Amino acid sequence: MDSNNLTVQQFNNEPVMSKRVAIIGAGIAGLACAYELQKAGHEVVVYEKNADVGGRMATRVKDGLEFNPGATFLSRHYHTLRDYSKEFGIEWAPLDAKRTHRVVRDGKAYPLGLKNPLEVLKLSVLSMSSRLRFLWFLLKLALQKVPGDFFDLSTTPDELDFDNASHHLREQVGDEVVDYIADPFTATLHFYLSDSVSTAMMLTLLKSMVGNSEFCAEYPQGGVQAIPNALAKTLIVIKNANVVSVTPAQAGVQVNVGGQFELFDAVVFACPAPAAKAMLAHPTQAQTELLASVSYGSTITLAFRVPVDLFADSTNCIYVPYVENKIISSCIFEKSKGPALVRDGKTLFNVYLHDQSAKELMGKSDAEVLATVLPELEKVCPELRDLLHKTALCTRGFELRNCPSPWPGGGWEGVDCRNTAKNLPHPSPPLARGGNKSEFRNSKTRETCDCIAPVHFHDIERWPHAMPKYLHGYVTKVKQFVQDRQGENGIYFIGDYMNSPWTEGAAQSGKRVAERIAHDLRSTTYDLQTESRS
Known part of the structure; x- marks a missing residue:
């Protein structure tokens, strides 16, 4: 033109x-x-x-896997994005319907689901008194007409913007619900806590989410x-x-x-x-x-390649309360997205950092970020901890050993362990240097062989302006x-x-x-x- x-x-x-x-x-x-x-x-x-x-x-494709470092899924009630997708012939597929979520408390995993208000009674992470208070709050909200649109908060009346969500919820439902439901939910989606969310946003979100059959995660063909x-x-x-x-x-x-x-x-x-x-x-x-x-809230997204059978159940998302861990806000097991996230028996396990920890680590090297995150990751995901601590033996008797700098520059080195009387788990994880296979090296003969390692560092993305x-x-x-x-x-x-x-x-x-x-x-x-x- x-x-x-x-x-x-x-x-x-x-x-x-x-x-x-x-x-x-x-x-x-x-x-x-x-x-x-x-x-x-x-x-x-x-x-x-x-x-x-x-x-x-x-969306970045690396080693045959789609890595979405920012928005990792869409929802059925995203009507504008869905209309554009239909116009351009981009199909969406629902995530595995059997997937489940969990929240961590005192190092243990508890099931987390909130498709309708009555599911609050199943939240075993909370005391029964907290469940009843939370249920009463949601039932009252369901009966109220909350004006405004969550995707256009300028449509909400000024009187809804009367407090921050944390303070309001602590008054209405108590500290336990905020610490183990509201804060981890907010941190999973926004990386910061509910004290950085206004009541206008909280009320319109809850109204649009609870009991809404369209509030359902889906994944577009070709990635987001x-x-x-x-x-x-x-x-x-x-x-x-x-x-x-x-x-x-x-x-x-x-x-x-x-x-x-x-x-x-x-x-x-x-x-x-x-x-x-x-x-x-x-x-x-x-x-x-x-x-x-x-x-803005900040985050750093780290992706690891892990076995598709990492979880015995159908875990998809791990919500990590800030009172439990000050570093990690959530983890997402990507297997539920289907073939685009599965290759050679591996899928991605994405880890997202809390706002404050991300800000502190933003200028650090990848190796320094990993050195901080990995010990915390073991605390919030027992399955990954068990996998990381297994002694990795290849078919020729080489054992995976921790080098001083896990990533990059060093990786994990193998040593001959065939004469070892007892193979004890290493205190540090057998994290692979890169690629689908890791190099194992005999420290005496310098002989090498290839062996599939259980966990590989895949990618990293820093988001200083992740969410307003x-x-x-x-x-x-x-x-x-x-x-x-x-x-x-x-x-x-x-x-x-x-x-x-x-x-x-x-x-x-x-x-x-x-x-x-x-x-x-x-x-x-x-x-x-x-x-x-x-």
């Missing part, structure tokens, strides 16, 4: 004068916004700083990144883009990309708030206050901005931190703001120009 010429197209049987819009960020929010604007007849350019699209909806990839193929996406600054100007909004200047009618920030804050020149007071109010925190008062602040200040000087903000939780909320945010931009642009009359400066 020649960006120097305005074109008139038809959209919804109305003439549309094509305008130029820049989207900063090719996550699901930015791609959805760009896709809808392009359908409305506008010229859209998406700038992405990374080499690939998707953001938290990323299949949807962003499909959207990106229809758009102009400039990857590895260095957006230096975005400056409102008299004739539009100027974007400096690596020293080259482009003029747009509107610019949409679809990136984390700190990145938007760094790029936006001359923000309004409202924009400054909005971006300054955003805070919806603190008490934050939902109301963003709601006011959306109503009164969104679009000032041609600048728009979208994504989960704009009261749009999770990937579905982010996609809805992009689609919703695209409609607003299209409306706003129809009322503008200034000429469109493109200028370049060195």
Whole structure:
């Protein structure tokens, strides 16, 4: 498209004068916004700083296994993402219906399920008195009309944003429910605790989740990144883009990309708030206050290749209460996703860190992260602990031994143990160096052989801005901005931190703001120009 010429197209049987819009960020929010604007007849350019699209909806294929370091599944009630998937022919499959969840208390695993309020009575991790208090709370909530949409928290009335979830729940149902249900549930999904969640978010989430048959995990063919990839193929996406600054100007909004200047009618920030804050020149007071109010929970995702029969039962997710472990927030056994996550008898076991521990480890090396995580992992997953502590013997009598640096640079070395009278479990785990097989080495003869090790370190991803925190008062602040200040000087903000939780909320945010931009642009009359400066 020649960006120097305005074109008139038809959209919804109305003439549309094509305008130029820049989207900063090719996550699901930015791609959805760009896709809808392009359908409305506008010229859209998406700038992405990374080499690939998707953001938290990323999928990496390594050693034949799909690793989703961010969003690891979708839900049947993600209607916007489901509609895009149907449009592009991406099929979703439900996770294994037999899968179960567990929560850890005092080093023991307890079953965890909450498909309907009455299942609270089966929560053996809680005392009976706590179960009854929790059941009464959920039954009252089920009978109440909780206004608002979880995926668009700006639709909730201000009076729902009256407290943080932790404080409110401790008053209503007690400390035990918060420590062993609310906090681990929040930390599994958001990596931080329920004191960083407002009552507006908590109440709308519980209302949308409990008893909702559509609240059911599913997995798209090709991984969660299949949807962003499909959207990106229809758009102009400039990857590895260095957006230096975005400056409102008299004739539009100027974007400096690596020293080259482009003029747009509107610019949409679809990136984390700190990145938007760094790029936006001359923000309004409202924009400054909005971006300054955003805070994020962090996590580090680690993936290990483990045997598909690691669990004797159908365990899928391990919820780890913060009162039990300050490092690990949850673990997910990926076998339930089907063939894409199973190869050569192995599947992935993903480990997610709590917000605070992730922040402390964010700048550490992979080896330092593993050195911290592995001992904690043994505490929360007995099956993995037993596997890690088994003496690994290959068919030629080589034993797997811990080297000082487990990963990377050293790995695990084998020594000849055929003359050992008794093979005792090692205090450190037999973690493989990499690949599907590990090298075992006879320390005397230097003879080597290949042997399949029980556990392999697979991959790691650091997420400094994993999930925004919806603190008490934050939902109301963003709601006011959306109503009164969104679009000032041609600048728009979208994504989960704009009261749009999770990937579905982010996609809805992009689609919703695209409609607003299209409306706003129809009322503008200034000429469109493109200028370049060195």
